[in-house]
Amino acid sequence: MTTPGGAPDGIGTVQDSEDVDGWQRLHPLSPLLRGGVVLIAVLGYAVSRLVDSVLSSLDPTAEPDTGADYELAWTSHPLLALGALVVVIAAVAAVGWVSWRFSRFRVAAGQVELRTGVLFRQHRQVRLERVQAVETTRPLLARLVGLSQVVVQSAGGSDSHLTLAFLGADRAEEVRAHLLELAGRSDEAARPGMPPAAEHDPGVPVGATPRAPAVEPPPLVVVPNGRLFVATILHGSTIVLGVILLGAAVTVGVAEAGLAVLAGAPALLPVVFGLGVSRVKELLVHGNFSIARTGTALRVRHGLTDLRVSTVPVHRVQAVEVLQPLWWRPWGWWRVRVNVAGVHGGDNDDDETVMLPVGTADEALTVLAALGAHPEDPVLLEALHGAGGEHGWVGPPRVARWLDPWSWRRTGYALAEHAVYLRTGRFTRRTVVVPHARIQSLGLAQGPLQQRLGLASARLVSTPGPVGPDVPHLAQADAEELLELVGRRAREARRLAGHPLAPGHAPLVDFPQNDPRT
Amino acid sequence: MPETPPPAVTADPGAPSGPVTLRGGDLPWRTVAPQLATVRLITLAVVLAVPLLATVVVALLVTPWVWLGTLGLVLLGAWGAWLISRQVSAISWVELDEELVIRKGRLFRSLVSVPYGRLQYVDIQSGPLARAFGIASCEIHTASPESGGSLPGLPTEEAEALRARLAARGETQRAGL
Numbered sequence: 001m002t003t004p005g006g007a008p009d010g011i012g013t014v015q016d017s018e019d020v021d022g023w024q025r026l027h028p029l030s031p032l033l034r035g036g037v038v039l040i041a042v043l044g045y046a047v048s049r050l051v052d053s054v055l056s057s058l059d060p061t062a063e064p065d066t067g068a069d070y071e072l073a074w075t076s077h078p079l080l081a082l083g084a085l086v087v088v089i090a091a092v093a094a095v096g097w098v099s100w101r102f103s104r105f106r107v108a109a110g111q112v113e114l115r116t117g118v119l120f121r122q123h124r125q126v127r128l129e130r131v132q133a134v135e136t137t138r139p140l141l142a143r144l145v146g147l148s149q150v151v152v153q154s155a156g157g158s159d160s161h162l163t164l165a166f167l168g169a170d171r172a173e174e175v176r177a178h179l180l181e182l183a184g185r186s187d188e189a190a191r192p193g194m195p196p197a198a199e200h201d202p203g204v205p206v207g208a209t210p211r212a213p214a215v216e217p218p219p220l221v222v223v224p225n226g227r228l229f230v231a232t233i234l235h236g237s238t239i240v241l242g243v244i245l246l247g248a249a250v251t252v253g254v255a256e257a258g259l260a261v262l263a264g265a266p267a268l269l270p271v272v273f274g275l276g277v278s279r280v281k282e283l284l285v286h287g288n289f290s291i292a293r294t295g296t297a298l299r300v301r302h303g304l305t306d307l308r309v310s311t312v313p314v315h316r317v318q319a320v321e322v323l324q325p326l327w328w329r330p331w332g333w334w335r336v337r338v339n340v341a342g343v344h345g346g347d348n349d350d351d352e353t354v355m356l357p358v359g360t361a362d363e364a365l366t367v368l369a370a371l372g373a374h375p376e377d378p379v380l381l382e383a384l385h386g387a388g389g390e391h392g393w394v395g396p397p398r399v400a401r402w403l404d405p406w407s408w409r410r411t412g413y414a415l416a417e418h419a420v421y422l423r424t425g426r427f428t429r430r431t432v433v434v435p436h437a438r439i440q441s442l443g444l445a446q447g448p449l450q451q452r453l454g455l456a457s458a459r460l461v462s463t464p465g466p467v468g469p470d471v472p473h474l475a476q477a478d479a480e481e482l483l484e485l486v487g488r489r490a491r492e493a494r495r496l497a498g499h500p501l502a503p504g505h506a507p508l509v510d511f512p513q514n515d516p517r518t
Numbered sequence: 519m520p521e522t523p524p525p526a527v528t529a530d531p532g533a534p535s536g537p538v539t540l541r542g543g544d545l546p547w548r549t550v551a552p553q554l555a556t557v558r559l560i561t562l563a564v565v566l567a568v569p570l571l572a573t574v575v576v577a578l579l580v581t582p583w584v585w586l587g588t589l590g591l592v593l594l595g596a597w598g599a600w601l602i603s604r605q606v607s608a609i610s611w612v613e614l615d616e617e618l619v620i621r622k623g624r625l626f627r628s629l630v631s632v633p634y635g636r637l638q639y640v641d642i643q644s645g646p647l648a649r650a651f652g653i654a655s656c657e658i659h660t661a662s663p664e665s666g667g668s669l670p671g672l673p674t675e676e677a678e679a680l681r682a683r684l685a686a687r688g689e690t691q692r693a694g695l
Contacts, residue, residue, distance in 0.1 A: 110689065119646050125685065126639045129692065154638045154661070162639075341661060440636050440662045441617075444540055444629040451627070456540055461630075463662045480539050483631060487538075491616050494635045494691065 339465030554671025
């Protein structure tokens with residue numbers, strides 16, 4: 001076996017224990033620590049039992065262990081027990097050693113790479129400019145032995161993190177600093193003149209200094225709590241419940257049968273309770289809502305009881321959805337939600353994905369404009385209010401009514417200069433805006449029924465979040481054309497974005513002043 | 519305001535072109551290694567072997583009715599084998615100028631077109647069985663977990679070469695997040 005001693009013992013430099021290609025090893029204790037508390041507990045228990053029996057059998061005068069009856073016979077012989085102990089330790093050490101030998105990482109050629117696994121091998125690489133953040137964490141066990149792990153976060157969610165577990169604490173800090181320095185450099189290059197994102201930005205790369213705005217700008221939109229209250233009550237579930245209760249009340253008045261319905265009411269209690277909780281929570285989260293623009297970010301304040309402020313850098317917004325449940329239509333209310341890179345669509349991320357909990361059409365357009373869309377664009381109005389068949393919109397053919405009898409007419413997509421507009425939903429109207437420059441990838445899907453009808457669904461993949469940009473049930477040829485047309489626009493947008501000096505990180509849809517064509 | 523025009527992306531002169539279609543098409547679609555079917559068949563056989571053996575033993579020792587279970591398992595295995603051969607032959611992929619396109623499935627068809635510039639990272643994975651047959655799978659990750667494609671059953675050298683190519687193109691066509 002080659003000894004790692006060939007590497008220079010430059011303790012404290014990033015280069016220590018490096019081999020020819022720049023591959024570095026993790027700390028030798030890593031496999032043991034990765035095994036976690038359970039492994040250590042099991043091992044510790046086994047070893048202590050073995051040691052115990054070795055000692056007790058070596059000492060004939062000692063009182064027999066009270067637990068001796070339960071001991072397996074073979075452990076009573078000191079040599080056997082000792083042998084077993086040695087074998088166990090050797091096995092663990094061997095497995096750990098092999099695992100350690102096969103886990104290597106390197107920082108080279110603009111990327112971090114990690115190779116792990118003996119039987120199931122994995123090779124993961126993350127480009128430095130893709131790095132969203134680098135942090136060092138110290139789980140309890142690691143802390144006890146003075147080790148840290150370095151987590152390199154990229155935008156694809158926790159699955160996509162590259163974890164260097166474990167390194168000595170100093171070493172981890174060094175690696176982190178080194179990575180931050182490298183990543184920061186490429187980040188700077190990619191984003192000239194972009195002020196550092198504000199402090200709440202979860203993915204602020206690397207040492208960007210938080211910067212508070214000197215003057216609090218006036219809010220773009222303030223949502224009155226009264227309107228929010230009405231809008232919160234006007235929810236599908238509460239309306240269904242109201243109808244049931246009303247029906248029960250009426251039948252009680254009319255006939256005996258109503259009593260039976262009333263008797264069943266307690267069964268509804270948990271449902272009512274759950275519903276109440278969800279409505280109240282909605283009210284608490286979105287109360288006192290206001291949104292303001294600060295430089296290149298939107299500052300959202302909300303919370304009825306505890307005020308929360310979150311800052312969403314506009315360049316991180318990947319897709320915008322404007323939606324209107326049927327019950328809101330008489331009032332002309334809309335909700336605006338966004339997908340933000342680095343924020344995932346869990347329940348608790350509501351505060352960073354809702355840009356307007358309920359607002360009039362004008363307010364929704366104001367927010368859209370702040371996000372960079374063009375509210376004067378007629379396509380946007382068609383996307384919001386259109387019922388189907390407008391010029392420039394491509395939707396499902398008539399045969400799609402078998403799969404989507406209600407909404408097939410309204411469903412469709414339209415290409416604008418900077419963005420793709422999608423709309424779906426006849427009752428709950430949904431409009432999605434995805435800038436060409438923010439399309440991650442494109443997909444088509446076709447199930448057996450669609451295959452029979454000659455249909456296919458298209459999907460403009462965005463980052464994780466509440467907005468899912470889909471165009472269901474297009475004619476297959478139209479879907480393939482979408483792939484071609486949208487693909488071409490996305491390609492052009494990427495070329496602009498890929499250029500280090502181009503406004504690649506311009507807000508959602510390019511602002512006119514950032515548009516090189518104007 | 520930047521004055522420099524964005525760089526023209528250099529296209530291979532011999533790069534394939536043509537419409538991307540859900541089935542058929544003029545593009546030079548490539549299929550995956552047939553060893554993938556073998557690997558999946560072996561996995562299926564291993565999974566089914568234990569219950570199959572159990573039913574045989576019970577049928578011999580207890581009651582012949584259990585032969586029905588054996589028959590069921592055999593049919594299941596046959597159906598699985600048929601499905602595997604259909605699925606594996608349905609996977610095809612093509613490297614275009616700026617995107618990697620992967621098609622899968624027959625009954626439920628899917629197609630994903632991943633721009634090189636959007637790649638976050640690429641994983642190469644191979645289990646012991648796959649390695650014995652010299653194949654590996656190439657997992658492509660973008661900023662969205664749902665848009666990643668996986669390309670199973672590539673010969674190991676080809677998977678490595680693909681990874682290197684993807685990394686290189688991801689670098690030259692890099693486009694923000």
